[in-house]
Amino acid sequence: MEKVEKSPISTEEEEDTEMGEGDVVENPKTSSKSSSDSESSDSEDEAEQNEQLQTLESELSTNPSNYDAHVQYIKLLRKRGEIEKLREARENMNALFPLSPSMWMEWAKDEASLSDDSGFEAVQKLYERGISEYLSVSLWCEYLNYAQEHDPEVRQCSADGISKARNLFERAVTAAALHVAQGFRIWDAYTQFEQAILLTIDHSDIQAKEKQVQCIRSIFHRHLSIPLANLRATLLAYKAWEVEQGNALDAESDTVDGISSHVASAYQKAEEMYNARAHHEEQITRQDISESERFQHFMSYLEYEQSFGDPARVQILYERAITDFPVSSDLWLDYMRYLDKTLKAGNVVKDVYSRATRNCPWVGELWVRYLLCLERGHGSEKEISSVFEKSLQCTFSTLEEYLDLFLTRVDGLRRRISSARGDDVLNYSLIRESFQQAADYLSPHMKNADGLLRLHAYWARLELKLGNDLVAARGVWESLLKTCGSMLEAWQGYISMEIELGHINEVRAIYKRCYSKRVSGTGSEDLCHAWLRFEREFGTLEDLDHALQKVTPRLKELQLFRLQQESKSVIEATDKREKTSQKTAREKRKSGSSAIDEQSPAKRQKNASQYQKKLHEKENTQGKNVAEANDGEGKKGKVDKPVNEQQMKDTGPGKTRLYTDQCTAFISNLDYKANYEDLRQFFSDVGGITSMRILHDRFTGKSRGLAYVDFVDDEHLAAAVMKNKQMLLGKKLSIARSNPKQRERESFVLNAPGGHEDASNRSGIDGSSASKESVESPKGSRVPQSTASKRVENFQLKGKNTFAVPRNVRPLGWTSNKPETREEGDEKPKSNDEFRKMFMKI
Numbered sequence: 001m002e003k004v005e006k007s008p009i010s011t012e013e014e015e016d017t018e019m020g021e022g023d024v025v026e027n028p029k030t031s032s033k034s035s036s037d038s039e040s041s042d043s044e045d046e047a048e049q050n051e052q053l054q055t056l057e058s059e060l061s062t063n064p065s066n067y068d069a070h071v072q073y074i075k076l077l078r079k080r081g082e083i084e085k086l087r088e089a090r091e092n093m094n095a096l097f098p099l100s101p102s103m104w105m106e107w108a109k110d111e112a113s114l115s116d117d118s119g120f121e122a123v124q125k126l127y128e129r130g131i132s133e134y135l136s137v138s139l140w141c142e143y144l145n146y147a148q149e150h151d152p153e154v155r156q157c158s159a160d161g162i163s164k165a166r167n168l169f170e171r172a173v174t175a176a177a178l179h180v181a182q183g184f185r186i187w188d189a190y191t192q193f194e195q196a197i198l199l200t201i202d203h204s205d206i207q208a209k210e211k212q213v214q215c216i217r218s219i220f221h222r223h224l225s226i227p228l229a230n231l232r233a234t235l236l237a238y239k240a241w242e243v244e245q246g247n248a249l250d251a252e253s254d255t256v257d258g259i260s261s262h263v264a265s266a267y268q269k270a271e272e273m274y275n276a277r278a279h280h281e282e283q284i285t286r287q288d289i290s291e292s293e294r295f296q297h298f299m300s301y302l303e304y305e306q307s308f309g310d311p312a313r314v315q316i317l318y319e320r321a322i323t324d325f326p327v328s329s330d331l332w333l334d335y336m337r338y339l340d341k342t343l344k345a346g347n348v349v350k351d352v353y354s355r356a357t358r359n360c361p362w363v364g365e366l367w368v369r370y371l372l373c374l375e376r377g378h379g380s381e382k383e384i385s386s387v388f389e390k391s392l393q394c395t396f397s398t399l400e401e402y403l404d405l406f407l408t409r410v411d412g413l414r415r416r417i418s419s420a421r422g423d424d425v426l427n428y429s430l431i432r433e434s435f436q437q438a439a440d441y442l443s444p445h446m447k448n449a450d451g452l453l454r455l456h457a458y459w460a461r462l463e464l465k466l467g468n469d470l471v472a473a474r475g476v477w478e479s480l481l482k483t484c485g486s487m488l489e490a491w492q493g494y495i496s497m498e499i500e501l502g503h504i505n506e507v508r509a510i511y512k513r514c515y516s517k518r519v520s521g522t523g524s525e526d527l528c529h530a531w532l533r534f535e536r537e538f539g540t541l542e543d544l545d546h547a548l549q550k551v552t553p554r555l556k557e558l559q560l561f562r563l564q565q566e567s568k569s570v571i572e573a574t575d576k577r578e579k580t581s582q583k584t585a586r587e588k589r590k591s592g593s594s595a596i597d598e599q600s601p602a603k604r605q606k607n608a609s610q611y612q613k614k615l616h617e618k619e620n621t622q623g624k625n626v627a628e629a630n631d632g633e634g635k636k637g638k639v640d641k642p643v644n645e646q647q648m649k650d651t652g653p654g655k656t657r658l659y660t661d662q663c664t665a666f667i668s669n670l671d672y673k674a675n676y677e678d679l680r681q682f683f684s685d686v687g688g689i690t691s692m693r694i695l696h697d698r699f700t701g702k703s704r705g706l707a708y709v710d711f712v713d714d715e716h717l718a719a720a721v722m723k724n725k726q727m728l729l730g731k732k733l734s735i736a737r738s739n740p741k742q743r744e745r746e747s748f749v750l751n752a753p754g755g756h757e758d759a760s761n762r763s764g765i766d767g768s769s770a771s772k773e774s775v776e777s778p779k780g781s782r783v784p785q786s787t788a789s790k791r792v793e794n795f796q797l798k799g800k801n802t803f804a805v806p807r808n809v810r811p812l813g814w815t816s817n818k819p820e821t822r823e824e825g826d827e828k829p830k831s832n833d834e835f836r837k838m839f840m841k842i
Contacts, residue, residue, distance in 0.1 A: 052076055060092075067097055074103075083114065094129075098326070098358050101139045104130030112146065120150050131175065133355060134326070135319035137182040140172045144189050157200050165193060177226065178316040180274065180281055184230045187223040194219060195241075213245060225266035227273035229281070235267060280304060284320075295325055302334075311342045322359075329363040332356040336369050349373055357391070364401025367391035368408045375412045381426065384412065399442060403451045406438035410458070417466060428467050435459040439479070448487045448520070456480040457493050464497075473497065488523030495530075504538050515551060524558055560722070567721050570736040574666070578739065663711040664738035665720045670694070670705045671729035679707065682728050688716030708738060 056073040059066060070093040077086040090107055093099065099107070108126045115123065127143040130136075147168055148154055153161030169190045177186045198212045220238040224231070232254050239259070240251045249258040256264035283297040298321040305314045318335045325331055336356065339349045353370040360366055367387070374384050388409050396402055413431045438455055446452040456476050463473040477494040484490045491514045498506045511531040518524060528551040535544040667679075679692050688711045695706040711717045717737065724735040 049076060049080060053080075064092075065096060070097070078106075078110070083110075086110075098133040098355065099130070101130060101134050101136035101323070104133075104136075105139055105142050108142070108146070112150070117150055117152055120152070123150070132351070133358075134323045135176060135179070135316070136323065137176045137179055137185055140176050141185055141189060144168060144172060144186075144193075148193065157197065162197060169193065176316075178313055179320065180227060180277055181229050181285065183226065184223070184228045184234060187219065187226075187228075187234070191216060191219050191223070191237075216241070221263050221266070224263060225270050227270045227277060229274070231267070231271055231274060277301075277304075291325075295321075295328070295331075298324070298331075306338070314338065322355075326359045329360045329366065332360055332363075332366060333369075336366070340369075340373075344376065346377070350377060350379075357387075361394040362396060364391075364394075364396045364398075364405055367394070368404055371405075371408050371412060375415070381416075399445055399449075400451060403438070403442060403446075403455065406434060406442075407455070407458070410434050410438075410462075414462065414466065431462060431466065432472075435462075435476075443483050448484050450489070452484060453480070453487065453489050453493065456490075460493075460497060470501070486518060486520050486523075488519050488521070488526060491517075491519070491527060492530075495534075499534075507534060508539070508543070511547075512550075515554060525555065528555055528558075563722050563724060567724055567736060570724070570734060571739075574736055575739065663714055663717040665709045665711065665717055666736050666738040667707040667709060668705065668734045669731055670703070670707055670733065671731045672703045672705055674703070674707075674729055678729065679709065682726075682733075683709065683720055683723070686711075686716055686719045686723070688712040 053073075053076060056069055056076065059069045060073060063069070070089070074086065074089050074093065077089055090099075090103075104126065108123055108130065111119070111126060112123045123146065127139070127146065130139050131143060147165060151161065151164070154165045155161070169186075172186050173190065177183045179186075194212065194216045198209065198216065201208050201212055203209070220234075220241070223234055224238065228234075235256070236251070236254055239249045239253075242249050242259075243251045247258075256267055259267075280297070280301040284294060284301060286294070289297075298317075302314065302317055302321065305317050318331075318338070321331055322335065335352060339352055343349050350373055353366070353373045356366045357370055370387055370391075371384060374387060388405075391405055396405075410431055413426060413434065417426050417428060417431070435455070435458075439452075439459075442452060442455065456479070460473040460476040463469050463476060467473075477490070477497070480490050481494070491510070495507055495510055498510065511527070511534065515524075515528050515531055517527070519527060531547050532544070532551060535547045539547070671678075674694070676692055676694065679694075680689065683689055690710040690712055692710070693708040695704045695708075696702060697704055709720065711720060721735055721737060723733070725732055727733070
């Protein structure tokens with residue numbers, strides 16, 4: 001590792017520590033002690049820096065794209081004065097990233113301080129590299145000053161040197177002189193350079209002096225016609241210079257009096273333009289706003305400049321925005337669109353595209369536009385392929401960006417092959433290689449994707465049209481089917497190509513391969529129908545019969561599978577709804593229990609008394625209704641016949657329901673006018689029905705559009721479920737297997753002690769209405785509703801059944817003056833805990 005003992009980078013501290021005349025000499029002992037402390041501190045700093053260097057080098061070796069690590073590494077090497085490693089570090093960073101203007105200035109100054117005039121060209125190249133990456137007036141000014149001071153030809157004021165310097169100044173004017181805030185610095189430097197040349201001209205050479213005066217005057221006039229900051233100071237400087245040349249002007253006045261009319265008019269127009277832009281300039285240079293706000297101010301400023309239609313001014317403003325926001329892909333894309341619209345092609349546009357891809361290499365659209373720009377500019381195949389290979393080394397966020405890049409490359413090759421003449425003819429193998437490269441890269445990541453289908457369809461078409469190779473085209477489709485065999489569009493594309501070529505036998509062979517394939521969605525059915533349609537249009541009657549023989553069983557199989565999937569989805573949806581309702585019911589019970597517990601004892605006792613009173617009134621009313629119903633049935637003298645000979649049961653409140661099997665179908669979306677005869681006719685082709693139950697509303701007695709149908713076994717039930725989505729009375733029925741767990745819960749509720757009485761006071765499990773339905777006995781005869789009600793009415797709660805009495809409800813007939821009397825053998829009403837224990841035993 002080479003170190004430079006005396007360099008401006010490493011000796012700044014030494015220069016600052018040199019003694020002056022007024023310095024006081026310290027005590028030797030004190031000096032010795034402080035010197036030892038300083039040496040100890042330096043050794044600690046050295047060790048810390050070495051450790052930082054090792055850490056940064058390790059990080060950059062594993063992750064070379066870490067921008068911040070590059071910056072820290074360069075700063076540390078510059079501090080330590082390790083010149084060779086510093087040069088290498090800067091080159092490595094610039095190979096991956098564009099450097100900021102300040103980093104270029106720092107690099108150029110370091111190299112200039114280490115070399116004499118013989119190293120001018122090396123430093124000049126650094127400045128040239130720096131000004132090509134970002135717009136920076138400061139960097140241009142540093143470059144101009146360095147050229148005047150260190151270029152031997154310019155310093156000697158030779159004709160070639162002056163011409164060389166003027167060319168450099170004109171480049172600076174083109175690149176940065178329109179910078180509203182700092183452009184005046186370029187003009188001032190240009191004017192000072194020309195004035196310095198005037199001083200070198202001999203006084204006797206009047207013609208040369210006059211020519212130089214006109215040159216300076218022309219620069220002043222150009223400067224005064226541009227809307228820049230500090231324009232008034234420039235006017236005063238111009239008038240002062242004219243006075244020096246012997247012209248009678250008021251050099252103290254900032255008016256245009258005394259100067260030529262065309263210069264005065266241009267100056268006034270430039271001043272108005274600057275005043276119109278002063279607000280925008282103030283907004284984009286504010287330091288008290290966020291970056292996003294400043295970015296929005298830049299975009300507003302750009303929109304304002306574009307409204308005037310001056311491409312040079314718009315481009316300068318874009319370059320200023322890029323310098324402040326170099327990694328904004330939206331800004332680069334907006335800049336590119338503007339250049340494509342105004343300039344379309346040229347070195348300027350190509351340079352911008354190149355810089356855009358260096359600043360935002362992760363944006364695929366930038367690379368696509370770069371390739372199109374090179375094609376518009378008639379770039380060579382070597383240049384275009386080089387850019388394309390660089391783009392493939394970048395990491396994009398989506399696979400579609402890679403696909404778009406590959407397709408853009410193929411598009412360009414196709415256009416140039418189709419229009420090439422003479423020696424500029426390209427080989428079709430380039431297109432085939434590009435397609436193969438795209439397929440190898442994208443196929444593992446884009447299975448069954450439309451993008452992959454688009455790529456292969458394009459590839460197969462070009463193999464036919466440009467490559468004239470049918471075998472290769474078929475090979476493209478076959479390779480796609482290996483990865484996307486379950487994609488309907490892949491088979492359709494392959495078949496379409498063969499139909500266009502008139503290869504009927506090949507099409508038939510493809511249909512024979514694909515009709516039995518499992519294709520996503522309804523693709524399998526579509527392929528079967530397509531085969532039949534193809535045979536009708538292109539084949540013989542024997543071909544059609546053969547296709548029907550193959551396709552018909554396959555269509556039935558697919559229909560059966562589809563119905564099974566729909567039935568499964570209906571069952572899953574039903575289970576989900578039941579779980580949700582059960583969860584909601586538990587939460588309601590929990591919240592109700594909490595509300596009761598929060599009530600005071602007096603309030604709970606009052607509520608219980610009111611509830612007992614309402615219950616007693618309701619029982620009396622029901623008794624009257626039952627008596628009236630018995631009288632009506634006696635007068636009528638007949639009962640309803642059973643629904644059918646298989647003892648079909650219709651369940652309602654207060655009716656016992658026996659479950660002897662679990663082969664039950666649940667039917668929803670039933671027409672409200674449908675009856676048992678309609679259901680029997682609907683399932684006539686299934687058979688095996690043991691009973692049917694249509695659910696009715698407990699208050700209105702109208703049908704709820706729901707029903708249960710019991711079957712003798714699972715085979716008949718499965719056949720019934722297969723009729724799902726079929727029409728009955730104009731409505732599409734939803735048929736699913738009933739949930740066995742739910743049926744077990746219903747059976748327990750209806751057969752538990754007190755369950756019949758509870759069923760008479762609320763809606764049944766099936767939501768039936770007590771006033772509209774009846775129960776069939778096992779022998780097929782109906783039991784009148786009044787009889788069932790009497791049995792319920794005669795049922796008494798006593799003995800071990802007294803757990804049904806609420807704890808906070810006083811028994812009927814109890815008064816405060818009359819103590820409760822109990823029959824022998826009666827037990828004390830049981831608590832909830834005792835009831836739970838007893839229930840568990842049962």
